[in-house]
Amino acid sequence: MRLSRYFMPILKENPKEAEIVSHRLMLRTGMIRQQSQGIYSWLPLGKRVLDKVNKIIREEQNRSGAIELLMPTLQSADLWQESGRYDDYGKEMLRIKDRQDRPMLYGPTNEEMITDIFRSYVKSYKDLPLNLYHIQLKFRDEIRPRFGTMRSREFLMKDAYSFDLTREDAIHSYNKMFVAYLRTFDRLGLRAIPMRADTGPIGGNHSHEFIILADTGESEVFCHKSFVDFDIPSVDTDFDDVAGLQSIFDKWTSVYAATSEMHDEAAFGTIAEGDRLSARGIEVGHIFYFGTKYSEPMGAKVQGPDGKEHVVHMGSYGIGPTRLVPAIIEASHDENGIIWPASVAPFDAVVINMKAGDAACDAACEKIYAALTKAGKDTLYDDTDDRAGTKFATADLIGVPAQVIAGPRSVANGEIELKDRKTGARETMTIEAAINKLV
Ligand code: ATP
Numbered sequence: 001m002r003l004s005r006y007f008m009p010i011l012k013e014n015p016k017e018a019e020i021v022s023h024r025l026m027l028r029t030g031m032i033r034q035q036s037q038g039i040y041s042w043l044p045l046g047k048r049v050l051d052k053v054n055k056i057i058r059e060e061q062n063r064s065g066a067i068e069l070l071m072p073t074l075q076s077a078d079l080w081q082e083s084g085r086y087d088d089y090g091k092e093m094l095r096i097k098d099r100q101d102r103p104m105l106y107g108p109t110n111e112e113m114i115t116d117i118f119r120s121y122v123k124s125y126k127d128l129p130l131n132l133y134h135i136q137l138k139f140r141d142e143i144r145p146r147f148g149t150m151r152s153r154e155f156l157m158k159d160a161y162s163f164d165l166t167r168e169d170a171i172h173s174y175n176k177m178f179v180a181y182l183r184t185f186d187r188l189g190l191r192a193i194p195m196r197a198d199t200g201p202i203g204g205n206h207s208h209e210f211i212i213l214a215d216t217g218e219s220e221v222f223c224h225k226s227f228v229d230f231d232i233p234s235v236d237t238d239f240d241d242v243a244g245l246q247s248i249f250d251k252w253t254s255v256y257a258a259t260s261e262m263h264d265e266a267a268f269g270t271i272a273e274g275d276r277l278s279a280r281g282i283e284v285g286h287i288f289y290f291g292t293k294y295s296e297p298m299g300a301k302v303q304g305p306d307g308k309e310h311v312v313h314m315g316s317y318g319i320g321p322t323r324l325v326p327a328i329i330e331a332s333h334d335e336n337g338i339i340w341p342a343s344v345a346p347f348d349a350v351v352i353n354m355k356a357g358d359a360a361c362d363a364a365c366e367k368i369y370a371a372l373t374k375a376g377k378d379t380l381y382d383d384t385d386d387r388a389g390t391k392f393a394t395a396d397l398i399g400v401p402a403q404v405i406a407g408p409r410s411v412a413n414g415e416i417e418l419k420d421r422k423t424g425a426r427e428t429m430t431i432e433a434a435i436n437k438l439v
Pocket residue numbers: 140142149150151152153154155156157200283284285286318319320321322323
């Protein structure tokens with residue numbers, strides 16, 4: 001992408017309305033724009049990051065055996081009356097009427113709709129286990145939307161729903177998501193801690209929130225320090241290995257970790273003082289096992305091996321991609337801007353032409369830009385006629401991991417400078433060496 005032809009509206013001033021660093025940086029870099037309270041457009045730079053986050057989420061959901069579909073944002077109230085949640089959900093639900101005066105709603109979650117899909121098609125235990133997910137916008141009319149897309153009213157959620165014959169099978173499905181989540185957050189460059197959690201309006205009795213420790217987090221959390229050393233399940237994890245997954249779950253839940261709603265001061269007190277961590281955290285994912293809470297009232301049943309009908313056991317599993325993007329920034333930035341983990345960086349590299357219009361600089365940059373692009377690297381080429389200082393500041397601000405800096409003096413020797421955004425380390429090398437290193 002040539003910056004001269006791109007749409008990346010960088011703000012010169014720090015936006016006053018932003019209270020936390022991620023919100024400030026997302027506005028300054030032109031990643032998002034608020035359209036009305038708690039409702040955002042994702043501008044091109046932000047959209048690139050969001051897409052990369054979604055791709056990782058998708059890969060790990062698929063690896064665990066979950067299957068993607070797409071449900072609509074607008075739902076008919078009927079299904080919610082069947083489950084009994086239409087009246088319970090309260091003011092967070094945006095209720096709408098269509099031209100025939102039929103009550104509709106903008107979905108805050110999809111348990112009812114997926115249960116309806118399930119009951120319409122699946123009739124036998126032989127078709128289980130089944131886990132269906134989508135990545136779709138949700139709407140919750142939050143009392144206090146704030147911190148940009150961290151707590152917005154319209155937001156993206158990956159929500160998965162599992163169906164099993166028995167409670168035991170459902171716990172295996174739960175463990176699959178537990179492991180998929182550990183892998184997902186790790187690939188996003190985050191250390192998320194699974195914590196015993198309250199189930200809220202989703203209901204159920206077995207639940208974990210995945211929390212990222214951050215001073216700006218809205219949750220109060222308590223845990224043992226040892227989580228930082230726990231191993232992330234490998235890419236070769238066998239998701240059909242019931243005992244294997246259970247042992248990963250057991251390991252990760254073997255030490256104390258709870259959100260304030262589930263906090264047990266006495267149990268926490270038994271941990272050695274130096275190992276206790278009482279902190280703030282951001283909820284980036286939440287998984288629930290809720291048994292027959294929806295399948296019972298909505299009649300989602302299958303025929304079992306005994307020939308009888310059984311109400312299926314369900315779980316649901318959410319991740320917030322539009323919250324994850326600011327959460328990653330909260331965890332990874334410095335005074336100059338964002339430092340993207342390579343896995344979600346909007347561009348892999350930025351080529352900075354310090355003197356656009358200078359024939360030698362242009363030729364060197366074009367050569368590098370073409371080679372990186374050809375190799376499939378997402379490359380931003382700063383070919384504008386801004387001052388070099390402005391270009392450096394922009395490159396640091398948007399946090400692209402590798403910066404290729406081409407100035408007249410180095411280019412005259414067939415060389416460029418390679419700068420690592422994270423460490424700040426600079427290295428002078430030939431154009432060929434730089435290409436080889438980056439592809
Ligand atoms: P919170 O406690 O922050 O209000 P929640 O517990 O209501 O979140 P869940 O119903 O568990 O949210 O939804 C699953 C995931 O969706 C959350 O873990 C979070 O990542 C994301 N999410 C929920 N509400 C919002 C929101 N208002 N803005 C952005 N992401 C959200």
